[in-house]
Amino acid sequence: MLNPMSVMVLLDAEFRRLVLWVPVLLALGALAYFLWPYEPGLLGGVGVPAGVVGLCLGACFYWRQSLVARLAGGAGVALAVGFGAAWCAAHRQPPMPELPRRGTEISGIVRDVAFFPAPTGQGGAVRRVTLAQVVLHDFVDDGMAPLRRTLAIRLVQNDSALLAPGDGVRVRTMLQPPPFPALPGGRDRQFEAWFSGQAGSGYALEPVQVEPGAQGRVSGFWQGVATVRGRVNARVRAVLPGPSGAVVATLLDGRAEAVPQDVREDFAASGLAHLLAVAGLHLGLVIGAAMLVCRMALAAWEYAALRWPCKALSAFVAWGVGGGYVLLTGVHLPAVRSWLMASVVVLGLVVGRRAVSMRGLALAATLMLLVAPQVVLDVAFQMSMAAVMALVAGYELLQPRLTRGLSGLTGAGHGLARHGVMLVLTSLLAGTATLPVVMAHFGVVQPFFVLANLLAVPLMGVWIMPLGLAALVAMPLHAEAPFLYLMDAGVRVVLWLARSVAAWPGARMEVPAMPGWGLAGVLLGLCWLCLWRGGGGGGGMPVVLCATLSPWLVNQPDLLISPDGQLMGVRDHTAILVMGHARDERAIKAAWAQALAMPATGFSTTAEQAAETPDGSLICGESDAGGTCTLLRNKHEVVLRVHDPSDGRSLLPPDLCAQADLVVSVAPLRESCPDVAVRLDRFSAWRVGAQAVFLASGVRVVSDRQTRGERLWVLKPGGHGMPTLPLAQAE
Structure with missing residues (x-):
């Protein structure tokens, strides 16, 4: 039991490190806003946090001699600032527009062009364009202002139109808003779309028409960056058209969409998935290579070597090269975080302070949380922060012991042993720290990640990334092909390694969703x-x-219902038995399988042939009402109508509902089973989204709307947004 005196001693000993907790408190404040059950108004989002900041600062000044008061006041200020920053970031976003649910002709400006691998046996890659300033040409929205959000459109496969960022296009499409989560607590694509400026997605119904004279309506700087990225991607694809070429393009322009699915699965199973996501590793290799080349060049110049601070100048040049690489690869959050830390490192080298430290990480995290608080829920931010924090803390603790342990070695043996131990330690620290985060977001554990990274990471550092930089430098001279071929040879080794490790027994172990x-x-x-x-x-x-x-x-749900109410999944002993049909059936099945760590398989529910599970807990086709099943579990009886009757109004037989504790139907229940306590149908799914039913102790239903609440990014029932019609003057 700690007494007040011992607590004060601990706080006093940690006084110089307490500032490292500022980003943690900012993140908790932002998290409090994002998890709030309803949307706070201006008073709750700005007024109350401002009042808390004033009170805490006043307390710090009034009791300035008390360490506890100053710490409590500072913590309150950080929490309030995090909450207020998150509220402001959410309310800065434009509203989600209402998209037409029919074939609509649209026009817009191409912001980006990406390639996706086509399904097996269905030709070459499929293009997806991101359109800005989109105008909807239909009888409702005709003449309205352009959308303030972007649309991602998948083009038809045989479309041969040449597109580049800044081109104006016109195409007939089918649009859809960001989907609802497949289950309560699942991945929230509406949240991601709200903060990324997306309005939805769709697919083209015919080839696009390029509109001349529409150039220049997008920011010139970002249009130039997108153009360069597109040209780099085209150059790489022209020289290396295969899967290894897709990986090379990912390393040089940050677009991982074209990497085939089987390659992605091999990288994920072997623990090498981080190589496909441009982040701190890639930026560190780029900055390190640039700094090495620059410092060697300055050292070879006698005048500069004798008069200039070559180390600081090399760090500054490498920092600029790293910033260019961040722009070229899409300004992703992990790369931005790494570049901010590199900025702190460069500043430390210039002023003669320690370059890599926990304070640099805390400063980078603080800046990111103030500018974009939504990153607190982003998997890339969580993984990068966990990995870097573990590396810095681990080396702070273990570096002296490693130095003493290797002190007996000399010459080349010392260098090889030191680099080998540091490589193993780096993979072990970063991989172990990010392992629970990977479990939470992807539902997998890769036990062989250390072995795979021992070979892949050095190859990336000494061969692949330096050759990639050389290829980028040679592209203006059209001399990149030799470097790309050499780079491709190293990538092929990594692909072989990923495929080999992924084939080992137990290389990919699935785990249930983490709460x-x-x-x-x-x-x-x-x-x-x-x-x-x-x-x-x-x-x-x-x-x-x-x-x-x-x-x-935690208890796992016994029954899952899709957001549109058309798909039901019953958790069995070894699989999820899926009944019904839905438009997004494949994606929903994949999300359910990941959440429960078991395969999602179809279950026969035809009226002509009865079907049941081996233990008899789920029986289908035995009732007079066609397309119905009965689930018996934990002394509860659940009636499932898995097929919509032809007339849409058939009532369930009263004897079928007599003993039921819950009725679930893909069709409106209307007057069916009026005495059943809990009734779920298409209308309830339309109102509250996906639902999970727990039968362990009573019948408990958890819905998506209950989990997420009424928030700015949560679309209205049915996926409706704000109409694009102009508001009345009074509104």
């Missing part, structure tokens, strides 16, 4: 473990371990 509190516990426990250096710092390890086990500590 939100489990992921929060993992990240907070990791912060405690890495940021607290005094007594009690090791207490973060039990927190991380317990939170990592959280997927097996």
